[in-house]
Amino acid sequence: MSDDVQNKIEKATKLLHAGIKEEENGHKDKAKEYYLVAYRVMLEAANDSPSDLKKKRLDQCALILNAYKRVSGERTDFTVKKQNDDEIVEGEALLEEIGIEKPEIPKVTFEDVAGLDDVKNEILGKIIYPMKFKELSQEYNIQFGGGMLLYGPPGTGKTFIVKAIANEVKARFINVNPSTLYSEWFGVFEKNISKLFRAASLLSPAIIFFDEIDALVPKRDTSNSDAAKRGVAQLLNEVGGINSQKNKNIFIIAATNNPWEVDEAMLRPGRFDIKIYVPPPDIVARKKIFQLNLAKIKQVGNVDYDLLAEETEGYSGADIEFICKKAAQNVFMEAVKTGKSRPVETRDVIDVIGSIKPSIDYELLEKYSKYGSAF
Ligand SMILES: Nc1ncnc2c1ncn2[C@@H]1O[C@H](COP(=O)(O)OP(=O)(O)OP(=O)(O)O)[C@@H](O)[C@H]1O
Ligand SMILES: [Mg+2]
Numbered sequence: 001m002s003d004d005v006q007n008k009i010e011k012a013t014k015l016l017h018a019g020i021k022e023e024e025n026g027h028k029d030k031a032k033e034y035y036l037v038a039y040r041v042m043l044e045a046a047n048d049s050p051s052d053l054k055k056k057r058l059d060q061c062a063l064i065l066n067a068y069k070r071v072s073g074e075r076t077d078f079t080v081k082k083q084n085d086d087e088i089v090e091g092e093a094l095l096e097e098i099g100i101e102k103p104e105i106p107k108v109t110f111e112d113v114a115g116l117d118d119v120k121n122e123i124l125g126k127i128i129y130p131m132k133f134k135e136l137s138q139e140y141n142i143q144f145g146g147g148m149l150l151y152g153p154p155g156t157g158k159t160f161i162v163k164a165i166a167n168e169v170k171a172r173f174i175n176v177n178p179s180t181l182y183s184e185w186f187g188v189f190e191k192n193i194s195k196l197f198r199a200a201s202l203l204s205p206a207i208i209f210f211d212e213i214d215a216l217v218p219k220r221d222t223s224n225s226d227a228a229k230r231g232v233a234q235l236l237n238e239v240g241g242i243n244s245q246k247n248k249n250i251f252i253i254a255a256t257n258n259p260w261e262v263d264e265a266m267l268r269p270g271r272f273d274i275k276i277y278v279p280p281p282d283i284v285a286r287k288k289i290f291q292l293n294l295a296k297i298k299q300v301g302n303v304d305y306d307l308l309a310e311e312t313e314g315y316s317g318a319d320i321e322f323i324c325k326k327a328a329q330n331v332f333m334e335a336v337k338t339g340k341s342r343p344v345e346t347r348d349v350i351d352v353i354g355s356i357k358p359s360i361d362y363e364l365l366e367k368y369s370k371y372g373s374a375f
Contacts, residue, residue, distance in 0.1 A: 002048070012038045013038075015038035019032075019034030019035040020129065036068055038064050039061055042057060042061045042064055060140075088203060091198075091201075095196070097195060098181060098196060099180035100180060103173050103175070103206065104173065105173065109167050113160060114284075114317070115288065116161065116278065119276055123165055123276075125142075126148070126274055128165065129142075131169045148253045148274040148276060149259065149274065150276050151278065151368070152277055152368060153257065153360045153365070153368070154318065155318025155319060159255065162253050162255070169207075171205035171206050171207045172204075174209060181193065182216065182227075185227070189228070189231035193234045193235050200242075201250060204249040207253055208253070210255070212256060212257075213255065214257075214261040214262045216232075217232050218261055218262070218263060220263055232263060236271060239252055239271050254272055259371055260371055275372075280315075280316055280317075281315075281316070283313075286308070289317050290303075290320060290324065294324055300343050301342075301345040307350075312353060312358070315353075316359050323353055326352045327349045327351070327352045330348060
């Protein structure tokens with residue numbers, strides 16, 4: 001393919017994405033402009049293409065034009081159906097039976113998640129856009145859904161980002177803790193799993209989030225009971241079933257700190273086949289996490305955020321959240337004692353940083369990088 005055509009296709013794709021972004025933010029007029037230019041550029045690329053590729057590119061033009069028509073108010077195809085109340089009551093009751101709290105649509109948004117741009121892009125492309133633009137994604141043969149495994153060091157925002165996904169797609173967040181599902185009693189573990197998936201379909205759109213998946217489905221060779229084996233078989237079945245029914249509006253996301261301890265059968269195609277590494281925050285993300293957390297405190301001085309970010313290499317987002325809370329607590333205690341309130345300053349935060357160790361070390365990062373390079 002000539003460079004010129006390739007450049008045009010790339011440009012059109014970027015414009016299309018910019019349009020999608022504007023549309024998402026409710027800026028229909030801007031979105032319309034982007035779609036129209038994307039269409040023109042793609043049309044030029046199509047016209048410059050050899051005949052065997054021309055048809056394909058013209059099809060893409062037609063799709064962009066559809067997006068243009070959609071924002072022009074011709075029709076939309078991503079409204080979430082309204083659930084009827086009976087289904088919700090039944091779904092919540094099933095979850096209660098298996099010790100899972102009533103699922104809500106979380107308040108956390110993508111804006112609250114600092115850094116992790118690659119992770120966000122991957123999630124946008126694989127979950128959020130395909131869900132919001134269902135028809136468009138089908139026309140590009142983009143597979144919708146699929147199980148996703150997030151892995152990485154503790155406290156880096158895995159649970160947090162899944163909540164943000166649920167918020168973005170307006171799905172209920174079903175938080176599954178392995179200990180509530182598991183049971184040694186004959187048949188109970190399998191039954192619990194069936195109840196969970198039945199509840200999710202009643203409550204859809206929903207995200208089933210399996211935290212600490214390595215505890216629920218550990219590698220089979222590690223002394224598993226019969227109950228555990230049957231439960232895992234059931235889970236594999238259900239996950240495979242959901243992933244093959246693309247219209248169910250149920251996403252399955254799992255998280256772990258120890259991906260190497262997860263049963264490999266769980267990671268095969270059709271199950272948790274999208275694996276995403278969630279790294280510790282870099283310096284820019286750390287700065288933002290400090291800003292986000294200190295913004296929750298009314299009494300804040302003129303804090304040097306760059307310095308705080310520099311001083312916290314190896315600290316996770318959860319560490320930083322803890323540091324901010326501790327600094328505020330210290331100043332609060334001081335105010336109680338002295339009877340004088342004062343703002344939290346840079347040095348208060350630095351003092352706390354000096355008193356706690358970072359939770360992420362080089363050795364651990366090496367382990368993830370080795371794991372990730374195997375696929
Ligand atoms: N990238 C981030 N941006 C903003 N806040 C973050 C980020 N990472 C972590 N945090 C903060 O740390 C808290 C803990 O993060 P979270 O529970 O999502 O970590 P996790 O990766 O799920 O950890 P674990 O592996 O221990 O379950 C969050 O509630 C959030 O306040
Ligand atoms: Mg977590």
